[in-house]
Amino acid sequence: MSAARVLEEVWRTQAASMRGALARRLGDLDRAEDALQEALAQALRHWPNDGVPAQPAGWLVTTAWRKAVDQLRREEVGRSKLAYQVPIGNPDSDDLLALIFGCCHPDLGKRGGEAAQIALTLRAVCGLTTEEIAAAFLVPVPTMAQRLVRANRLIREREAPFAIPSPDEYPGRLASVLTVIYLVYNEGYLANSADTVQRRDLAAQALALIRQLELLMPGEPEVIGLAALLDLCEARAAARIDAEGRLVLLADQDRSTWDGTAIDAAVRTLDRALLRGRPGPYQTHAAIAALHATAPSYKETDWLQIRMLYQELHRQSGSPLTLLSAAVATWHARNAAQALAEVDRLADRLAGNRLFHATRAEILRELGRHDEARGALDRALALAVNPAEKHLLSERLTATGV
Secondary structure: OOHHHHHHHHHHHHHHHHHHHHHHHHOOHHHHHHHHHHHHHHHHHHHHHHOOOOOHHHHHHHHHHHHHHHHHHHOHHHOOHHHHOOOOOOOOHHHHHHHHHHHOOHHHHHHHOHHHHHHHHHHHHHOOOHHHHHHHHOOOHHHHHHHHHHHHHHHHOOOOOOOOOOHHHHHHHHHHHHHHHHHHHHHHHOOOOOOOOOOHHHHHHHHHHHHHHHHHOOOOHHHHHHHHHHHHHHHOHHHOEOOOOOEOOHHHOOHHHOOHHHHHHHHHHHHHHHOOOOOOHHHHHHHHHHHHHHOOOOOOOOHHHHHHHHHHHHHHHOOHHHHHHHHHHHHHHOOHHHHHHHHHOOHHHHOOOHHHHHHHHHHHHHOOOHHHHHHHHHHHHHHOOOHHHHHHHHHHHHOOOO
8 A cells, every 4th residue: 555545544544533642742732733734744755755654643643743842842832831741652542532521621611602612623533624514513604613713712721621531520521522422423424525425434433432431431321322322323324325325215225234233232222321310312312213223114113202202302402403303203103294384494493404405305295396396405405515415316306206
């Protein structure tokens, strides 16, 4: 494998851990990123001639570290930072978790809001662009850019901010940390990118992080609930994309390809969380996923129960997307006309969301309102980014009668 290909693979799979290792010691996310970019440039210059080092990630982190320390020594403000810096080598999983806990510090939440915490973490952990993060939060790109700048500034104001906190500090950061892990998994499950359908490296990263969090907080039901939810999603991940890279919707998936053993284990994990008697949104979401995963078929799914759970999830989270999902359950449990009424009530809140328009188009098509369905599909296609989603919407748009 060429040096460039190795570097690309190391960056794709270990960028977040490398960034975390540097930020953890430097106390500055921007400085860590700048140093890492310099190390990448140096690797591109030297590896093709000198050969790829035995531990590429360790080489990059060590080189970035040296460049950062050299820069700090030249700066008056940086001299005090050198007192607590220690040499580093290969990044590890603790570095990544420390990065997430640091970005989710309660002080950042108080001064910048939880959205700022999560947005900064998505940038640091996933390397998502401002446009991709804005899409995840359903906000304009300039708004998200301002949040990220402010969050970076607030992080820099703290001394050595990137560390796994003491157990008594976990509760103050848990909600944001769980949201980050969930969003990292979602980005791996279906990427907000025009270049790739899935990012399995991010999905694997999220699964590793929730396992770490389970070890840190073994009795926390929402941690257990999120672990169950991700495992249930993973159990059918292989069936979501066909051999040609096309998206396969739940109704059309071959359930015999789902991992039944993993589903049974995840349901037991969820039961363990529910027995603790402290329900939360991730447990509720996992319960919905469990109903889908254990149903004999799409048609035989307990849609009334799913509708009720989505309504409960909305009470817990407040997300309008939960009401959109509840409307889909209404469609299958009751009728399309009632479902459309529920969807249309969300127009003001979800006008810029592709799922809103795609869902509305499907219901309109069943009701025979084909011109309106075409308009809704056009809007969904304009908003979609993922290539598999765009292909699916294009097929729907050219289907007979629409």
